Amino acid sequence: MSCCYSRNLRAYFLYLSVFLLIIFQATPAVSRIYIDINSPLQKKIPIAIPSFLNEGGDGANQSMGKNLAEILNNALSFSGLFQGLDPAVFLQDPEKMGVKKEEIKFSEWRFLGADLLVRGSYQIQGEQLGLVIRLFDVIQQKLLLKKTYTNDLSAARQTILTFADEMMLHLTGELGIFHTQIAFVGNATGKKEIYLADFDGSNIRQMTRDHDINLSPVWSPDGKKISYVGYKRGNPDLYTMDLITKVGEPISMRPGLNIAPTYYPKGGKLAATLSFTGNPEIYLLDARGEILQQLTISWSIDVSPSWSPDGQKLAYVSNRAGKPQIYVLDLSTKRSTRLTFEGDYNTSPAWSPRGDRILYAGLHDGRFDIFMINPDGSELRQLTGGEGNNENPCWSPDGRLILFQSDRRGTPTLWVMQANGMDQRRLRLNLGDSQTEPDWSPRLTRATP
Amino acid sequence: MRKSRAWIFGAIMLAMLLALGVSCAKKQVTMETQEMAADESQQSAEDEAARREAEEARLQEQRAREARQRQEASSMSEAARKAAFEDEEIHFDFDKYVLTPQAMMVLDDKAAYLREHPEVRVLVEGHCDDRGSNEYNLALGDRRANSAKNYLVKSGVAESQVTTISYGEEQPLCMQQNESCWYRNRRGHFSAR
Numbered sequence: 001m002s003c004c005y006s007r008n009l010r011a012y013f014l015y016l017s018v019f020l021l022i023i024f025q026a027t028p029a030v031s032r033i034y035i036d037i038n039s040p041l042q043k044k045i046p047i048a049i050p051s052f053l054n055e056g057g058d059g060a061n062q063s064m065g066k067n068l069a070e071i072l073n074n075a076l077s078f079s080g081l082f083q084g085l086d087p088a089v090f091l092q093d094p095e096k097m098g099v100k101k102e103e104i105k106f107s108e109w110r111f112l113g114a115d116l117l118v119r120g121s122y123q124i125q126g127e128q129l130g131l132v133i134r135l136f137d138v139i140q141q142k143l144l145l146k147k148t149y150t151n152d153l154s155a156a157r158q159t160i161l162t163f164a165d166e167m168m169l170h171l172t173g174e175l176g177i178f179h180t181q182i183a184f185v186g187n188a189t190g191k192k193e194i195y196l197a198d199f200d201g202s203n204i205r206q207m208t209r210d211h212d213i214n215l216s217p218v219w220s221p222d223g224k225k226i227s228y229v230g231y232k233r234g235n236p237d238l239y240t241m242d243l244i245t246k247v248g249e250p251i252s253m254r255p256g257l258n259i260a261p262t263y264y265p266k267g268g269k270l271a272a273t274l275s276f277t278g279n280p281e282i283y284l285l286d287a288r289g290e291i292l293q294q295l296t297i298s299w300s301i302d303v304s305p306s307w308s309p310d311g312q313k314l315a316y317v318s319n320r321a322g323k324p325q326i327y328v329l330d331l332s333t334k335r336s337t338r339l340t341f342e343g344d345y346n347t348s349p350a351w352s353p354r355g356d357r358i359l360y361a362g363l364h365d366g367r368f369d370i371f372m373i374n375p376d377g378s379e380l381r382q383l384t385g386g387e388g389n390n391e392n393p394c395w396s397p398d399g400r401l402i403l404f405q406s407d408r409r410g411t412p413t414l415w416v417m418q419a420n421g422m423d424q425r426r427l428r429l430n431l432g433d434s435q436t437e438p439d440w441s442p443r444l445t446r447a448t449p
Numbered sequence: 450m451r452k453s454r455a456w457i458f459g460a461i462m463l464a465m466l467l468a469l470g471v472s473c474a475k476k477q478v479t480m481e482t483q484e485m486a487a488d489e490s491q492q493s494a495e496d497e498a499a500r501r502e503a504e505e506a507r508l509q510e511q512r513a514r515e516a517r518q519r520q521e522a523s524s525m526s527e528a529a530r531k532a533a534f535e536d537e538e539i540h541f542d543f544d545k546y547v548l549t550p551q552a553m554m555v556l557d558d559k560a561a562y563l564r565e566h567p568e569v570r571v572l573v574e575g576h577c578d579d580r581g582s583n584e585y586n587l588a589l590g591d592r593r594a595n596s597a598k599n600y601l602v603k604s605g606v607a608e609s610q611v612t613t614i615s616y617g618e619e620q621p622l623c624m625q626q627n628e629s630c631w632y633r634n635r636r637g638h639f640s641a642r
Contacts, residue, residue: 192619213619215583229587235614236587257591257615260584273588278595280588301588317585323544324585345544347582361582368580391582437583 044083046113048138049073050094051087052120057130064156065094068120068131071160075178078200079168080401080418085114099134106141114138118167129153133163135170145170177396181441182403183207183217183226184414187433194228194241199396199440201414201429207241208248216437218270220263223444227251227261227270238272238289251289256280260304264311271295271305271314282316295329296336306349306358308375315339315349315358315375326360328375339377348392351375352399357419359383359393359402370404372419383421390415392437403427403438412436511557531569531641534562539597539637543578546592548600552637556597559639560604563611572612573597574638578631579618590615597637 049072052065073084091108098104099119109117120133128150135145147166151159161178168176177199186195186206194208194217208214213231220226220240227240230248236259238252252258256275260282263270268287273280282302284293296302300320307314314329318336326340326349340346345363352358358375361368368389373380384390388408395402400419405412411434414427429435537559539552548556563569575594577586594613602608623630 213616215587215619256613257587259587273584275588275591280591301585301592303588304582304584317582319544324581345581347585363580 045081045115046085047073047076047082047116047118048085048090048109048112048114049076049087049118049120050090050092050097052122052131052133053094053097053099055121055123057124058126064124065120065122068122068156068160069118071157072118072120072164074200075161075164075176076167078416079176080423081168081172082116085112099132101134101136101141101143104136104141106136106138109138116144124153127153129156129159131159131163135167174398175443177398177401177440177443179444180397181223181444182414182427182438183219183228183441184438185215185217185436186431187411187435188431190433194226195431195435196226196243197429201427204429204431207243207246210248216260218261218263218439219441220268221265221442223442226439227263229259229261238285240287251287252285262305262307265307265309266311271307273303273305282314295331304348306351308351309353309355313351313375315351317347317349326358326373328358339373339375341377342371342380346371350394352395352419353397354399357399359395361391361393361404370402370421381421383417384424394438394440395419396440397442403440405436405438414438507554510554514558530562534559535640538639540632541593541635541637543631543635544581544589546575546589546596548596552597553600556600557604560601560606563601563606564604567607567610569641570610570612571601572614572640572642573601574620574640575613575615575617576620576634576636576638577618578634579621579624580631581618583617583619587615587617587619590617593635593637597639 049069052068054063054065076082077084089112091112092105099121104117104119115138117136117138118133119136120131123130129152131149133147134143136142137144145167147163149159149162164178165176168174180199181196182199183194183196185192191211192213192215193206193210194214195204195206197204207226208230210230210232215229217226217228224244225240225242227238228248229236230239233250233253235253235255236257237250238258238261239248240251241248252272252274254274254276256278257280258272258274260273261270262272264284269292270285270287271282272285274283275281279299280301280303281294281298282296282305283291284295286292295305295314296316296318298318298320300318301324302316302318304317305314306316312331314331316327316329317324318327319325321338323344324347325338326346327336328339329336339358340360340362343362343364346360348361350359356374357372359370359372362371368391369385370383370390370393371380372383383402384406388406390404390406390408393402393404402417402419404415406415409426414429414435415424416427417424537555539555540549541552542549563571573594575590575592577590591613594615598611598613601611618634621634623633
């Protein structure tokens, strides 16, 4: 009699395993890197940037033409939209090559595979740098953009980056990200302090010197302040630092948690998690830390808020269903709906600047990876995979790049990739130990006078 | 003729076998259900008995421990008792803030000490292992510290004696990526002052 029973059981498992096999073969999306076919530029634009031509002058440093070209080349390559051609293959000596349209041998540049050509010239007078930079369309043999700058020699990099931004505006209708900065937590001193750096990791500045734990830096929408969590008064409190005075002022020092700040996209309000009631809930605070509104009400943990760009919705993490998952709160209806159903542990949502995507970090196969999902729960795709833990994603202000932390080379450091997961590279930060919890600034007022 | 008779015989046998098989399966199911029902009532009675026994054992153990503590207290210096109070940590399961039975036993000792020493203030630190986001772990550490605090207060410790702080994953005791290290880091730490 027991034979019949166990045979039925065996058949059941056979059917089950065949069924599962079919299911898993049918949904491989979560186990490979997805290539976004909607990405505006799948193929990078090949661009040639020969050394800038020295047009004389009386100042020192008369051989910076190569350096100027390199600054532009590095910035454009960083954007992920351009492929800078190797100057070693250029057919003409940049010193003997003209700068005007009629002097350009377009057929040679086309032969090398360039679609675009940037031709710059410079003149140094005392401490002043004069620049004339032209952008040509090699295929159509056309001048697209000509810009003239006169600036301090010491601001040469900023001037080149200004041209890069204007070039992006001309080609894409939108400014680039070349006048943005990043904030992050660094452990180089042995304590977690808040740091800033330029978008590409250069120009590092340590902002806090508390010799204590500092976490979760976020930029204000006007780029003039950062808020963060600090332990220097013996409790996780919220601080705001004016980037000119560089003084961190406490804004919420309530008992329990004062953590996970994020600025409302319009105006100085912020959402943060407070636990003075005994349970971590998300509140809306004004710039001075006064509570305007309680946004979540549950018996569970509610943390890590991220606004939609129109400020109508808030993505956040809650473990109300037993495990941390991403939820979306609609501020008009006050209703929360669960966004993520794949995986047992999903955190750190980041709403895209265009509002059409949400990034998060999810645990699967014992590792954290970056995932992207539409706000309606459709089109889940995995952006990192097979290399360490990848966490805390954030967006560049143009929504084309994603900055995140990864421990794929040991201690966690900052990495950049395109919004479709391609081109993953380590940010060049000349700083020891770990770097975590990055946040990308909005476009900042140009540093050049 | 002979062949066809053999064929019919075979068919009848097959039909009988099938019928037997079906009824066998059916009977099996009904019998299983009955057995399970019987098992269940027996099980719950056994459970109840086991629970009572465990509870009895726990109480006995607690009484024994308290007696031992009283004895130790008379011989141990106050500093040594305080050190013992601070040394013993409680541990949590991954992504959980409910107290384990072991944690409750440790907290029973601490509650006894704090009831005897109403002048002592204790800071309960909630810590996590490094898996998961820093922010979620801060919240988890906060809930862990509050779980311990609530248990102490329910055990008769004055609420004013106990404060909490969460360190999330920010103060690990070890850095290895294995369960024994993660277990050490998922802790409630108690410092008296």
